[in-house]
Amino acid sequence: AQSVTQPDIHITVSEGASLELRCNYSYGATPYLFWYVQSPGQGLQLLLKYFSGDTLVQGIKGFEAEFKRSQSSFNLRKPSVHWSDAAEYFCAVGIKAAGNKLTFGGGTRVLVKP
Amino acid sequence: EPEVTQTPSHQVTQMGQEVILRCVPISNHLYFYWYRQILGQKVEFLVSFYNNEISEKSEIFDDQFSVERPDGSNFTLKIRSTKLEDSAMYFCASSSRVMTFGPGTRLTVL
Numbered sequence: 001a002q003s004v005t006q007p008d009i010h011i012t013v014s015e016g017a018s019l020e021l022r023c024n025y026s027y028g029a030t031p032y033l034f035w036y037v038q039s040p041g042q043g044l045q046l047l048l049k050y051f052s053g054d055t056l057v058q059g060i061k062g063f064e065a066e067f068k069r070s071q072s073s074f075n076l077r078k079p080s081v082h083w084s085d086a087a088e089y090f091c092a093v094g095i096k097a098a099g100n101k102l103t104f105g106g107g108t109r110v111l112v113k114p
Numbered sequence: 115e116p117e118v119t120q121t122p123s124h125q126v127t128q129m130g131q132e133v134i135l136r137c138v139p140i141s142n143h144l145y146f147y148w149y150r151q152i153l154g155q156k157v158e159f160l161v162s163f164y165n166n167e168i169s170e171k172s173e174i175f176d177d178q179f180s181v182e183r184p185d186g187s188n189f190t191l192k193i194r195s196t197k198l199e200d201s202a203m204y205f206c207a208s209s210s211r212v213m214t215f216g217p218g219t220r221l222t223v224l
Contacts, residue, residue: 036215043205043217044157051211090157094213099145101170102213104157 002027002093004105012111013081021076021108023091032094033074034102035065039087047089050074061085086112116140118216120206126222127196135191135219137206143214146189147207148181150174151218157205163189196223 003026013019025031032051036044048059055067065076074091088107094100119138127133139146148160161171163181180192189208193200201223206216 034213044215046212046214049212092157099162099164099169100209100213101147101159101162102149102157103159106156 002103004091004093004103006091006105006108008108010109014113015083016080019078019081021089023074025072025093034092035076036090037087083112118214120216120219124220129223130195133193135204137189138187139189139208143208143210145209148191149205150202152202198223
């Protein structure tokens with residue numbers, strides 16, 4: 001069965017600084033990879049996804065992520081963080097192109113300092 | 115942009131009572147799901163539904179749980195006899211290729 005690890009439970013970053021959130025997955029083949037963001041009391045919003053092709057994917061809100069097969073990683077980055085980026089971020093893995101059950105990581109809570 | 119809607123946003127119930135959580139998936143999606151998130155924990159898969167039947171379920175989804183698509187638009191999760199540990203945020207989702215989540219229903223079991 002697939003699994004997802006997000007090693008950082010909390011990250012604090014200053015506004016304007018860069019952000020990188022780590023995600024490692026375990027699965028025997030190339031999975032379908034996702035990042036979701038959850039603001040307090042809100043649902044899950046898709047930031048970006050990787051299905052195939054270019055390993056650097058662009059998402060909404062200025063986020064990007066890079067799939068590295070050799071490291072089984074799909075890290076999320078943003079060059080300059082805004083206060084509104086304070087939220088919890090979840091990496092998720094699916095094993096099919098459609099009809100996916102997603103397996104989520106434990107999440108990383110991002111705090112943004114002024 | 116199409117969205118998944120869920121009602122109610124918050125449900126409070128007594129232990130042992132039945133609850134029904136409702137969802138309206140995106141209209142042209144074929145796959146429907148329920149996930150839950152216990153406070154402070156990760157999002158967990160409960161069940162997926164396709165072509166009017168359960169396609170996969172987790173070990174959490176025991177006999178207390180059931181899902182139904184009673185008409186062409188609604189997708190419901192029923193918990194027959196709620197327990198304290200059922201208190202969680204329940205997310206409905208639907209997908210074609212990409213999964214879209216609803217805003218969630220916070221279930222509080224007293």
